[in-house]
Amino acid sequence: MAKKAVVDVRGMSCASCVNTVRTAIAKTPGVINVEVNLATDQAFIEYEEDKVDLVQIAKNVSKVGYALDVDQAKANEELERIKEQFIAATLFMVPVTVLMILHMSGLLMFPHMDLLELMISGLAVATAGQETVARAFKALLHGQWTMDVLIAFGVIMSVLSGAISLVYPTVYSFASVGAMILFFNLLGKYLETSAKKRAAKSIRALLDIRPQTARIIVDGVEVEVPIQQLDPGDIMVVRPGERIPTDGVLTEGESYVDESMITGESMPVQKEIGQNVIGGSVNLGSPIKVKATKVGEDTFLSQLIDLVQQAQAARMPIQDALDKVIAIFVPTVISLAAFTFVFWLVFPQYAISVNNYLSSLLPWVPNGLSGFSLAAFTAIATLVIACPCALGLATPTAVIVASGLAARNGAYFKDGSAFQRLASVNTVVFDKTGTLTKGKPTVRKVTLLADNAKNIMYSxxxxxxxxxxxxxxxxFEEQEGLRDILPMEHIKETPGLGVIATLNGKTYALGKAKTYDDIEPYVLPTDSTVALYDETDQILLGVASLTDPLREDAIKAVEQLKKMGIKPVLLSGDREEVVAEIASTVGIDTYKGGTLPQDKMDFIKELKEQNPDALVAMVGDGINDAPALRLADIGIAMGSGTDVAIESGDIVLYKSDIDAVVKTIKIAQATKGKITQNLFWAFFYNVLALPLAMVGAIHPVIAEIAMAFSSVTVVTNSLRLNRIKL
Structure with a gap:
């Protein structure tokens, strides 16, 4: 039996780490699918429960130097662990920095200062840096080139230079630089992890609204039980201000319920006996009793959490290209560092002249170094400056923030790649009923042609x-206050025709009009109609005109799409004249009525054939929309629709406003823009910084600061998605 799990991963710091962890999990027998996300430090795993368990998967991950937190109670320990390492690095970095400044300035010199700096840096590596170095060697043993390898090489080279300087005094000691590299590396990790936690707060917010206990009625007595012990059929008592423990049906009382955290709907929703309520929503009114219908993983909230987690773990198509670049990036950097080291050793006089020139311009470049010292200086800087963590974070952090923003606006992405596809959509095909319209017929007018017609029609x-x-x-109940039913007999309902019944010896029929001429004076061509006849005397007694009203924001949504350069299209199974009227009202030029499911698929195929550049999104809510939702480049299912439609969509809108479609497209476009910005700065940073490091223009400590800053910048830039105007 296939099972899905989302588990935290400890120790990842770059895209190479992600590939290492993914490979270790994927090679485990019984694993069906795996996605690993650097931005959330999580792995989404689908596996065969009868062949493997999470403990075995965790062991395989441990072999390559990382850890899976199978116990979710440990999920929040990562930030605290990095914080502890950072504090330890600080305790060593402060004294070694003071010694380095005193040493370089000549303000204070005492015997064996180089040895003291080496000892302090060595202790820093053995404590605060022990995990990084250990992971680096494990990665190398498994043929993986990660960011930890670059940091470890840089730190070890720094400490080794200090050890060599004790034997050969002409060699400059960079031992103190090793402690400082560790400090800034851990500072960057701490800031980056904090930012990533903020980026992923949407999923934690959904997790936090799940109640931990429920009060149920047992033998007439209220008993508080853990949420895990709830069974379908249990009667739950929910007081004002409390969250409803799980999905259910209201059995007693009436109240307003706040569903904003789940559906994005800002206004409280009135709930009456017999209506469904969502677990996690807040009871704002009077005490109510709810019969549990779904528990555990079957609840609406659990399914939403699964959607968000899957979207956050999913890979965007652009990530595949990035992975190919990153796979060769670290070995290339190590090769460049080795080349730089050898070059400065082979041409020491040239190296010294370059160093003298740069030190006269840049205060952080030390002068008077020997050829070996310059070779070490440039090689360490090259190793540290080129860590690819910013590249690895560019895409997933943007997707994490965007999926949270979309969820707050009632949109849930089933697939992270849907962001990339939706951002490029230039045609949006709308179904009519339940999409542009409310999907619920509303009486526009009732025409009564006899005194007793009202009570007969109602009954x-x-x-x-x-x-x-x-x-x-x-x-009639809301407008006329009717409640009493006439004592009718011989009631018979015929699908497609209506209801026939007798009253006081006369036969009446309520349903389809016999001829359009009968009702033409009382209705509009686009109305749905119900006619009441006295069958005994063959007289028309009344006509009810009904319409499916537009959603309040439909016209505005279509206008906004046009302004964005997106072509709106209306496709419906309703009558052509009804579809034409709706299209005219909302401002859609291309429309088609009377379509069956196959017709909708053919229409989308035609759109693509007529315009090969067309990227089509389909918005629908019915069973007949499911094939078209699948065929379109991106399917957007209205959450108020059928389960089949929701299953077929790439995106599910649980907010009833059609404006949510526009907002979701805007979020996707903004996400694409942020990813582009992130990738530009990550690549620009490396292209610019690497040559400078190789010629000795960047101090290794400054290189580490810049590397850490680049990662934090990418995450912070992604967080700015929360500020876009929708």
């Missing part, structure tokens, strides 16, 4: 199961 509509009859019943 007969009450006997019918047709959606139009239900709307007529609600109209």
């Amino acid at each position: 007969m509509a009450k006997q019918s199961h047709h959606p139009l009859s239900k709307s007529i019943t609600e109209y």
